[in-house]
Amino acid sequence: MNQYTAIEKLLLVFLEELINLEKVDLIVCCERKGSGILRALIEELPPPNLDWPWDRVVSTTALSQFDWSKFDGKRILLFDELVHHGRTLERHKKKVLQFAAQGTEVITASYAVWDRCVNPPDYAYYRTVDTETYEQVREEVVSMLQRYGSLLLDTEHIELSIRLQCGVRDFYNELARAAASGNTFSFVSGLGRTNLTINDPDIVSEKDLSRYLTPGSNLHNSIRKCRILERHHDVFSLTPIIYPNTHSVTSKEWMENLPDFIFRDRIKNSEPKDLFFIIGLLTSIELLKGVVSSLSELISDNKIILETPEENFYHLKATFPNIDVHGLCNYVRDAVSKSRRKKARRSRGYVSAGNVKGDRLLSLSARTMCRLIDEVDDHDPNSRFPKGKSWYEILQLVKDSNRDLNPTDSEAKIVPDRLIDGGLLVTTADEVVSAKGEVWVIRTYSPAGEGVSDKIRRQMMIRGSHWLPVT
């Protein structure tokens, strides 16, 4: 990007002025887009960008892991890019105050605030916006994140960079060798970016992966994929994503198996969700190995350049305060270095990448979204299980709401990617208590916020459940 668009400039100016005015020491980002925006402002904008160190950023998903002692009596900025009713912001503020020492000041800020907000922040660039403007601003924020590489520009996943010196088709077909036939598809997401999703990539060593699982945790019907996204011309990011169903009980063996970049003494008393994310991170490195192996020939022929720049890891500090980012980077580099020397399991030409056409993907996505909102609204408050849908349930939803289009399993697995990229679907980690009273954490998928859901509900009142403009 050579030039800012309006929203980037305004966000940058707003945050810079606020940080100076309030003499902010620490920024807490409200997930899910807060940290994505911060990353765009710190790392993606060409200079002058936001000059702020990542060790003074923490995500709202990592508050319990953060070392608050360094910020006793300091000034904390809690930032959420959009505030609707204000309940989420208020909840996060209470949580921050729970962890921070007495006397620590928490200032809340947002880029835009809905005019019927009941808990407005202390600072806002747009203090009151009507519903239409709110939706417009939200779309601008989503577009901004899509410009910088989709809503995966977040702080949960490791990311490699790949520079192409070959055609995209060869690159995609080579990546398809990382999974069984019919599992790899390209598609176009928001702002016309080309994407590739490898569903269920091979796990090179089940044994190596399982040492990172707590006792009882499993991969049954859980998400496992690799996303490849064009960030800039001929520069792609490769992001492995895997979230085992996590049984929130550690063992001595599990602790001993943790790599050195994890601060073991701080992990000991982790909350269930913290464990979930750590396990997701560690197992994703194992997942990466198979995908990198599939690219070994392109690498050795210099048709692609695979990089693991340390800058790609800094932002992980916000979500994983209990890891040494430098150590993680070296660990990943080591894993990549070994994997690139191994041969891909499948012969070239044996598998290839398919494509899901834009129109078809839009239809599948639109109906899924309507049905999802219907189901979430019909959620029983007495249920022990979360409102959000598990990966398995989302896929069933895609198929049930699109029977006439008859999506394949792999097409169904791409629909959530499309919806996430469009800012319509968000991912969370939810605790589930089993009948035995044990706590598990699973990955769940929900409609993105009330602003999005309300708009869809209004449209469904007029047009029924099979219509939605997904753009």
Add this chain to the structure above:
Amino acid sequence: MGGVNIARTIRLIAKLLMDWCDSQEKKNKFLTAIYFDKLAEFFCRIWDHLFEQGQVRFPSSFRSRQGFHGPGRAIKINRSMEQRLLIGRDPNDYRHHELAYMTEIVEKLKPSLGEARILFNVSDNPPPWDYRCRISHQLEPSLWESWLRETEATDENMTFLTAREHDYLLEISRLICLLDKEEIRAIGTHQSSRITCKNIKFNLRAWFRSFENILQFLQNNANLGRSGDIIVNTAREVLDKSNGNRKYYEDALEIILDNIGPGDLRVAISYIQKPATKIWEDEEVLRFRDSAQDLIDLSIYCRRGLIELGGMPKLKKKWELQESEKSGVRLKDKMSHWNIPFYNYEKIKSLNKALWAMNLYEIKRKVFRYMPIIEDRRELGIDDT
């Protein structure tokens, strides 16, 4: 357009209520909340199906949502903290919920000023959130006729009803008028075995929640609230849904199908309302039915025991006392087969509460052992049995 569609749907429901009330011989022409909700649910179900088949221009504005008495049409409502604080403490008060069902919708949409017409009367006593609340219509036949004559709109979408839609509505209304209110309730509540099982599980989850409260009360002196009444009411709902409603549903569906000619509407109703045998002879429904009486007996026994312990006010009605005696006898007989000790009401007064809690837990396990699993997340690799 959203507002227009809500107004249209409300008008159609007012028309149905007007026609049904006028067809009844009784002097007091109204429906109480549950029956009104079910009338709306049944109509909206047919109308939405016609919309999906492309036979009407617009869907009903309201989505079907699970509820204590089965599905009902509702919209999501954001209640501010102030509103929640103003609401009474009755957990049955629907205003605690995130959903507003039909009775609350028409209550809230009651116009106070301006040009909008008052289409419904919703009683203040009993209040709108009480299931005995009475809803009557304020629709005048000439007003209805004047709406139908609103054909001068240049945009066809703004026309109230096309001729075809009007015909559908009149036919649906004629069929509903042939039903008594219990038949309306049954056919509004049920449509398929899948939905019936879903709604029974909804009730059972509420039952579990209240039962856990009761155990917490016995073990840790936690707040009992109305858990004793809730388990009895939900158990009765389970029995009604798994068995009691069948006769009314069968009669309702027979009346409708006997009185409807061939055509789109017959096809629609035959599609969405499954025969009673398909619902109540479904294996899962049968398993719920077979355990429902035990569940009621356990619930009534439990409530009576809580009364004896001073956790709840005494029963006032003679039939309730008699019922609790009968339940006790049936349960005692069952428990002797299950090899679980039985404590009569007199004994419970002096029994250690924690011991009785364990006893209740054992009975519950037996009652539920043949029921289908209520919530199963084994697809997640979580052993949830």
